Amino acid sequence: MSISLNSPLSELAGLGPKTIEKLKKLGLFTAEDLLFYFPRRYEDYTQITKIGDLGNTKIQETNYKQIPSPKSQVPSPSVYTIKGTVLGIANKKTRRRGFTITEAQVVDGTGTIKVVWFNQPYLAKMLQVGSSVILNGKIAEDFYGDGFVMESPTRANRPKIVPVYGETEGISSFFIAKIFSKIKHLIGDVEEWLPQSLVASTEDQVPSKKMLSIQEAIANIHEPKNSMILAMARRRLAFDELFLISLQSQLTKQAISKQRAEKIETDISILQKFIADLPFELTVDQKKSIWQIVKDLEKTRPMNRLLSGDVGSGKTIVAAAAAFVTAKSGMKTILMVPTSILANQHYETFCKLFNDYDIKIGLITSEKREINLEITKIQETRDKKKPNSKSKVSKQLNNETIEQCDILIGTQALIQPNIKIENIGLTIVDEQHRFGVRQREALREVVSTEYRVPSTTDKTHNSKFKIHNSEKMWPHFLSMTATPIPRTMYLSLFGDLDVSFLVEKPANRKPVKTRVVDEFNRDKAYRFIRELIKHGRQVFVVCPLIEDKSVASTEDRVPRKNANLQLFEEDRKTVVAESEKLKKLFPEYQIATLHGRMKAKEKDAVMADFITNKAQILVSTSVIEVGVDVPNAAVMVIEDAERFGLATIHQFRGRVGRSSHQSFCFLFSNSQSEKAMKRLKSLETISDGYKLAEIDLETRGFGSIIGVEQSGILDMKMANFSDTILMKEAGEAAAEIAPEVARYPRLMEKVNRIGQNSHLE
The missing domain is CATH 3.40.50.300 (P-loop containing nucleotide triphosphate hydrolases)
Known part of the structure; x- marks a missing residue:
C-alpha cells in the first residue's frame, strides 16, 4: 500500500491501535501531521568541549545557540558535550532500597571527569573500559571530590545533532524519530506555498534574505546535517508563521476598509457631564482611550480597536463610556464576556453608572435574563377604534422586549439563534481569545446582518432610523484584554487593529x-x-x-x-x-x-x-x-x-x-x-505587566504570556517575537504580496486556515 501525505498513520506497518491512540494525543493523525511535528529541542553532539576546559568556556558558541524555539527548552549554561575514553565504571548501592548509582571516570587527554547515572545499572556492562563515548549533560561541582561531575548525560556513537520531540506516555522521542524515518520520503510531496521571489533557488549559495524551500526546511528541522543548516531551517519555518500573521493582518485591513458602518455622533457636552459625575477621576490613559474611541465611532468605516489594559487599569469604565455614547446616539451596544459571573458583575456596574440616565440595560446568560428598568409592552388591538393597550413589566426580559434594550450584556447566550437584535452600533468583547472560533463566528453573524440605514421619519426609543433600503452594515468593534502583550509584538500580531493602552492605575489603588x-x-x-x-x-x-x-x-x-x-x-x-x-x-x-x-x-x-x-x-x-x-x-x-x-x-x-x-x-x-x-x-x-511580559518573552516565549496554547495564528512552533529583524522582514514581505495575493492559490489556502475571523486578538 502506497503512503501519501493524507494517509492515516494506522497504515504504517508496526503501529497498532493502542499506539495510534497515543499518537493522537500528540495531534498526530496523518503522515503530514508527523512531517510538521517539529522537535522541541536538540542535543548537539558536534560542539565538543575538552574536559580540561570545562567551566572556562562558553557553551557551544555557534549558530546552534539560536536554534531553540520559544517553546523549546534552551540548554542552561552548564550543559556541555565531551568526547573521551571510559577509564573505569561500576555500580554503587545506596541506602535507598532499589536505587543504584552508576559511576564512571572518563578521560580525554586534557583531564578526567566523574560521570554518574541513576538507576541505570546496565550501563556498567554496556560501556566497557577503554570504549570511546560522546556524552552530553549538565556539569556541576563535585561535592565529594575535586573538579566537576557530569550528571545523567545522554550518549551518541558519533558527532551529530539529535532531535528531541515532545512525548506522551508510551511514546518516546526516539520512537517518533523512528516513525519519521518511515515517511520522510514524502517530504518531496509537500508543495511550496511561498512566492518564488522569497525562496532561494538551487544556484543561490548564500540565500541572504531568501528562505530555504519548504522541503529543505522540513528535512533539516528533523535530521539536521549541521548547526548552520538547522538555523536556516528554523528561520524558514519561523518566517512562515510571522509572514502568515502579517499577511492575514494586511488582508483584514483591506477588507475592513471596504466595509460600512453607521456614524455614531457624540454629544460632547453630555459625555463630559457623564465623566464629571463619576465618583472617581479618570486616568490620563482612560481619557485618551475614550477620545480615540469617540473619534473612531464618528467614521463610516467600522472601528476595529483593541483596548489593552494592565490588570486594574480600568478598562470597564472606558467600555461603559463607549456604550453611553452609542446609546445616546440611538443605537445599541452588545457586550459579550466569557463567564456568567463576569456578565453579572458588568451588569451591576453598568446599572450603577447609568442609574441617573434613561438607558435600558439587559442581562442574558444561560441562567438569567434581566433588565434594569421597567419596560413598556404595547399590545395591539384588533379594533382600530380602540387605542393599543400599554402595560409596564418590571425587570422581565424576553425575545419581545430585548429590542427595547440600549445595552445588552451577556455570555455566549447572546448568540443563540432565537435572539434577534437590530440596530447594533457597537460590539464589545471582553477577553475575546477565551472564546472559541465558532462562538466568535456566531457573534459576527448576529451583528453583521442586513442593517438599518438613516431616516429622519422614525422616532422609536432605540433608533432614529427606518428601513427604506437594506444594506450589509457592520457595527463598530472594541475588544478588551488584560493580557499584557508587549508593544513590540502588536505591529506583527495586530497590524489590522488600532490599539489603546491603559498602563496608569487609578489613584485609589495601592500596589500589591x-x-x-x-x-x-x-x-x-x-x-x-x-x-x-x-x-x-x-x-x-x-x-x-x-x-x-x-x-x-x-x-x-x-x-x-x-x-x-x-x-x-x-x-x-x-x-x-x-x-x-x-x-x-x-x-x-x-x-x-x-x-x-x-x-x-x-x-x-x-x-x-x-x-x-x-x-x-x-x-x-x-x-x-x-x-x-x-x-x-x-x-x-x-x-x-x-x-x-x-x-x-x-x-x-x-x-x-x-x-x-x-x-x-x-x-x-x-x-x-x-x-x-x-x-x-x-x-x-x-508592577508593570508590560515589563514582566517582555521578561517572559525573552526567557520563556510567547506561550507564557498568553497562559494557554492558542489555536490558529497564536500556536507558534518556531517564531520568536524577540527576533525583530525577522519580524520586520516578514512584515515587509506581507505588505508587498498582499495586493496581489490572489495570484498565489496555495498561499491563499494557508491564509484562509488562520483567517477564520478578522479580529486576531
Whole structure:
C-alpha cells in the first residue's frame, strides 16, 4: 500500500491501535501531521568541549545557540558535550532500597571527569573500559571530590545533532524519530506555498534574505546535517508563521476598509457631564482611550480597536463610556464576556453608572435574563377604534422586549439563534481569545446582518432610523484584554487593529505587596494571613494542578529514562490536597475549591459564594476568572510559583488590590534553581505587566504570556517575537504580496486556515 501525505498513520506497518491512540494525543493523525511535528529541542553532539576546559568556556558558541524555539527548552549554561575514553565504571548501592548509582571516570587527554547515572545499572556492562563515548549533560561541582561531575548525560556513537520531540506516555522521542524515518520520503510531496521571489533557488549559495524551500526546511528541522543548516531551517519555518500573521493582518485591513458602518455622533457636552459625575477621576490613559474611541465611532468605516489594559487599569469604565455614547446616539451596544459571573458583575456596574440616565440595560446568560428598568409592552388591538393597550413589566426580559434594550450584556447566550437584535452600533468583547472560533463566528453573524440605514421619519426609543433600503452594515468593534502583550509584538500580531493602552492605575489603588516565601517562612506567612482574615479580608490560593494523578504538560514531564529524578522533586501542590491541608490549618473558616473540571454552573456558584464572603479562602487552579472583581480579597497565595510565567502570576496578582485595602501576594516556591528564583524576585519590584511580559518573552516565549496554547495564528512552533529583524522582514514581505495575493492559490489556502475571523486578538 502506497503512503501519501493524507494517509492515516494506522497504515504504517508496526503501529497498532493502542499506539495510534497515543499518537493522537500528540495531534498526530496523518503522515503530514508527523512531517510538521517539529522537535522541541536538540542535543548537539558536534560542539565538543575538552574536559580540561570545562567551566572556562562558553557553551557551544555557534549558530546552534539560536536554534531553540520559544517553546523549546534552551540548554542552561552548564550543559556541555565531551568526547573521551571510559577509564573505569561500576555500580554503587545506596541506602535507598532499589536505587543504584552508576559511576564512571572518563578521560580525554586534557583531564578526567566523574560521570554518574541513576538507576541505570546496565550501563556498567554496556560501556566497557577503554570504549570511546560522546556524552552530553549538565556539569556541576563535585561535592565529594575535586573538579566537576557530569550528571545523567545522554550518549551518541558519533558527532551529530539529535532531535528531541515532545512525548506522551508510551511514546518516546526516539520512537517518533523512528516513525519519521518511515515517511520522510514524502517530504518531496509537500508543495511550496511561498512566492518564488522569497525562496532561494538551487544556484543561490548564500540565500541572504531568501528562505530555504519548504522541503529543505522540513528535512533539516528533523535530521539536521549541521548547526548552520538547522538555523536556516528554523528561520524558514519561523518566517512562515510571522509572514502568515502579517499577511492575514494586511488582508483584514483591506477588507475592513471596504466595509460600512453607521456614524455614531457624540454629544460632547453630555459625555463630559457623564465623566464629571463619576465618583472617581479618570486616568490620563482612560481619557485618551475614550477620545480615540469617540473619534473612531464618528467614521463610516467600522472601528476595529483593541483596548489593552494592565490588570486594574480600568478598562470597564472606558467600555461603559463607549456604550453611553452609542446609546445616546440611538443605537445599541452588545457586550459579550466569557463567564456568567463576569456578565453579572458588568451588569451591576453598568446599572450603577447609568442609574441617573434613561438607558435600558439587559442581562442574558444561560441562567438569567434581566433588565434594569421597567419596560413598556404595547399590545395591539384588533379594533382600530380602540387605542393599543400599554402595560409596564418590571425587570422581565424576553425575545419581545430585548429590542427595547440600549445595552445588552451577556455570555455566549447572546448568540443563540432565537435572539434577534437590530440596530447594533457597537460590539464589545471582553477577553475575546477565551472564546472559541465558532462562538466568535456566531457573534459576527448576529451583528453583521442586513442593517438599518438613516431616516429622519422614525422616532422609536432605540433608533432614529427606518428601513427604506437594506444594506450589509457592520457595527463598530472594541475588544478588551488584560493580557499584557508587549508593544513590540502588536505591529506583527495586530497590524489590522488600532490599539489603546491603559498602563496608569487609578489613584485609589495601592500596589500589591509581593514577596517570595521559602518553606522556612511558610508558617509565618500563614499567621499573617490568619490575622487578615480576622479583619474581614479574603484569600485566593492558586495551585498548578487539580489532584495528584493529574498529568503535567510535556515540557514539565521528566523523560522516562530519568524518571528516578522525580524522587528528588517536591510534590507539586494540587487543589484537592491543598484545600484539605488548609481546612486543618484554618478550621474556623470556610474553604472553597475551583477548577476547570467543574461545570460552569458549579464554578459560578463557588465564585458567587466567594464574592459574598460565604467562603473566606478560595483554592483554585489557574481558572480564576480574569476581570472578576472581589474588592474584599486582599491576599493572593501562589503555590509552586516557579511553574507559572511572570505575566500569568501578574494576572493572578490582579485579582487582589481592587479596593483601598492594602493587599499582598505570596509566592511559595521550593525551587532550587537560582534562575527561577531570580525571575520570581523580579515580581517584588516590578508592577508593570508590560515589563514582566517582555521578561517572559525573552526567557520563556510567547506561550507564557498568553497562559494557554492558542489555536490558529497564536500556536507558534518556531517564531520568536524577540527576533525583530525577522519580524520586520516578514512584515515587509506581507505588505508587498498582499495586493496581489490572489495570484498565489496555495498561499491563499494557508491564509484562509488562520483567517477564520478578522479580529486576531
